[in-house]
Amino acid sequence: MRLITKIFLSFLSLIILLSIITTYSGISFIEKITVNELKKGLSADLGLLTLAIERELHHMETYLALYAHQIDIQASAKRRDMFALGEHLKIISRIEEIDFLTFHDNRGVPIFTFMHKRLKGNKIKTPGDKDLKAKGLAIIWINGKERPALYVAVPLGDANLPVGKIIAFTILDEGNVLLKNIVAKTSRPSTEPLRISIFYKEKRVFTSLHREGDEKDQGLSKEIVDTLYRKGQTYVGKTLIGTTPYIAMYKPFSDVTEGNEWAYGIGVNEKGFFSFSRRLLTIFIFISIGATCTVIIVVFIITRGITPSLQTITEACKAIAQGDYSLRIDIDTIKTKEFKLIASSINSMVEAITERENTIEKNLREIKAINIELQEKTDIIKRERKTLLTILETMEDGLITLDERERVTYFNRAAEKIMGVDRYTVIGRDYKTFFPGVNITEGSREVVVEVQRYASPSTICLKIYISLFMLDGEQSGHILLFRDISQEKKLEEFKADFISSIAHDIKSMLLPVTGFLNRILKGAYGPIDEKVQLKLKNIQDNTVKINHLVENYLNVSKIEAGRLELNRSAIDMVEIIEEIVHMYGPRVKFHKGDKAPLAFADRTYIERVIINLVDNALKFSPENSIVDICIRSRDGALEVAVSDEGTGIPPEEIKYIFEKYRRGSFIKKESGSGLGLFIARSIIEAHGGNIWVESMPGKGSTFYFTVPLFTGD
The missing domain is CATH 3.30.450.20 (PAS domain)
Known part of the structure; x- marks a missing residue:
């Protein structure tokens, strides 16, 4: 099949499809508009019917109340003058077009009845007085057949002391003037007049138009009954009256105050209404057929000149597909404007492909060079990785x-x-x-x-x-x-044992020397010369320094060997600081502040930490300066601060100050062993606390440390 044939058939199929869719859409749209207009008309007609019924009830109620208050009617009722009552009721019936009147006494017993002449000779039964309200709809029986009727009940005489009650009925049937007027005012074409219906519960008790098959009327469906009586809403939709489909609008009767069982409405025959839609369908079909034929002729004329242009473009595309990018389509040989645009686009596409191929070749050369460079770097990385792994493994x-x-x-x-x-x-x-x-x-x-x-x-x-x-x-x-470091640890333990033994021997030797010097200085062996006393005090001070140095070396050996054993208990930090202040004299001041809680620590080691900090503060402060000690509770721990007014510590050396044998550049070579702060840090960290320093060169330093509080456990 040639391309031109395919295009022609495609256009034809599209036109037919569009015609079908357009026809269906148009009919559906017109049908919706017509149905909406019909519903508006039914709503207006139903409103007219509702207004007529309400006006009729109000009219009957007003005129009955007017007659009921006339003195002569009340007097006739009291005397039970049947003749006079009959005359009055005839007048009311004749003037108001009322079909049936009845008079009841105070006990609800009917004592007089009057019926319109059109009902003469019929046997009529009405509901009891107790079954009726002030007004509304009721069922009466005429010769045993149910008929709907409007009724109004008005008391005769004073409302507080009535002498009876007048009840008037207007029967809703084909002869009712009210319904005839409504049908006339809401008339439709003679082929399909309006149909008025009245329902008692689900049963149709009146219809204004009788047709063949109405005897099969099944009444209201369950859906309509629920809408009218249970929900109290108006129903609009399709329903069957007998065997004829109707579009109807039904409404519940709203004048009944409770127990509503009445409804009314209007309807129009669906067949008569939709015959117009069928005529529209026929018109649309003929229009669609005519439009389709016209389009077929136009398409044939237009596509007749397409074949040469398509053939030229097709041959060019085949050559391009085989790789001949030098070929260009001669646009002057193309007769159709649209195909000229296509040929021009193909020429532009071929030029772009040629340029793209040149760019791709250039990029491939660059990628090849990059791959060579990446391979070289990969080899270097592999060698470096191999070297690194060799180092790590060896x-x-x-x-x-x-x-x-x-x-x-x-x-x-x-x-x-x-x-x-x-x-x-x-x-x-x-x-x-x-x-x-x-x-x-x-x-x-x-x-x-x-x-x-x-x-x-x-x-x-x-x-x-x-x-x-x-x-x-x-x-x-x-x-x-x-x-x-198992061997190093054993060596450290051996060294710790050796140092501990040496320290113990030195302390043992210093003990009698210290005691002997104390006795001499106290005059136990007689008075001594002042110069000799000064020399002896120097010897005593050196003895204390040696003892302090030995104690530090002993602590360092314990720390390095992991033998620092803490004997923790509740200690009074204030008491310890006061003893140390007393030992050092007036240069050391203690600021107690609030009462500090007990700490949980080893008393001996904490004393050693404070002594080391105070000793350093005094060593690196001017002769007459003061060393302050403060204590406070902070963040669940006890914090102690030792401040001096010395030379301070350079910022770059603070992070090294707590290392073993580390002394600042500002310290003289003979000033110490460099173990005091290392020991202090080791002891505090063993307690689970922290130690740090804040310092400004030339203004002094403050050393802080924290120990846990005693919790009583």
Whole structure:
């Protein structure tokens, strides 16, 4: 099938489809408009019917009330003068077009009845007085057949002391003047007049138009009954009256105050209404057929000149598809304007493809050069990685890397040897499997722990350096570098024992010397010369310094060997400071402040910390300056501060001031051993506290430390 034929058939199919859609849409639209207009008309007609019924009831009620208050009617009722009452009721019936009148006494017993002449000879039964309200709709029986009727009940005489009641009925049937007038005012074309219906419960008790098949009237459906009586709403929709479909609008009767069982409405035959829609359908179909034929002729005329243009464009596209990008379509040979645009676009596309191919070739050459460069850099990275792995695998210190979940990602050969475990059994596991006492959440630091070798009862002592592992500026894990210091620890223990023994011997030798000097200075061996006394005091001071130095070396050896044992108890920090102030004299001042709580610490070691801090403060302060000691409770701990007015500490040296044998550049070589602050830090950290310094060069320093409070446990 040629392309032109395909295009022609496509256009034809499209036109037919559009005609069908347009016809259907137009009919549906007109039908909706017509239905809406019909509903508006029904609503207006129903409003007219409602107004007529309400006016009729009001009219009957007004005129009955007027007659009921006439004195002669009341007098006739009291005398039960049947003849006079009959004359009055005839007048009322004739004037007001009332079909049936009845008079009841105070007990509700009917004592007189009058009916319109059109009902003469019929047997009529009305509801009892107790079944009727002031006005509304009621069922009466004429010769045993139910008929709907409007009724009004008016008391005769004074409302407080009535002599009876007049009840008037207007029967709603084909002869009713009210309904005839309504039908006339709401008339439709003679082929389909309006149909008025009245319902009692679900039963149709009146209809203004009778047709064949109405005897099969099934009344109201359950849906309509629920809408009218249960919801109290107006129903609009389709329904059957007999066998004829109607479009109807029904409304509940609203004058009944309670127990509503009445409804009324109007309807129009659906067949008569929709015949107009069928005529519209026929017209639209003929219009669509004519439009389709016209379009077919026009399309044929237009497409007749397309074939040569399409053939030229098709041949050019085949050549381009085979790779001939030098070909261009001669636009002057194309007769159709639209195909000229297509040919021009194809020429532009070929030029763009040619340019794109040139660019791609250039980019491929650049990519090839980049790949060569990347390969060279990859080789360098591989060599560097191999070198790094060789270094890590040949180093004697153990190295472990952890990811952000604290799981092992690398375990070098030295770590295998030290821990006695194969790396592949621990990679991917939590590091606490073999380092249970190490906590890495505190950041970079150095710890010494004893761990048990894997699958072995023996323990080893490790020094572990913990540092953060950063990748692209973000924390990605930790690095643990460790070595086995079991031999060093044994050596430290031996050294600590040796120093402890030496210190004990020195202290034993100094004890009698100190005691002998004290007795001499106190005059136990007689008076001594002033110069000799001065020399002896110098000897005594040096003896105290030696004892202090020995005590420091002894504490350092305990700290290094891990033998610093604390005997904690509740201590009074105020009492300890007061004793130290008394020992040093007037240069040391204690600011008590509020009463401080008890601390939980080792009294001996805390005294050593304060003495070291006070001794340093005095050593590096002018002769007449004061050293202040303050104490306060802060953040669940007891804080002690020792302040001096000395030379201060340079900022760059503060971070090293608590290290062993570290002395500032401002300190004379003979000023000390450099152990006091190291010992103080070790003791405070062993208590779980903190120690730090705040200093300004030339203005002095303040050393702070904290110890836990005694909680009574």
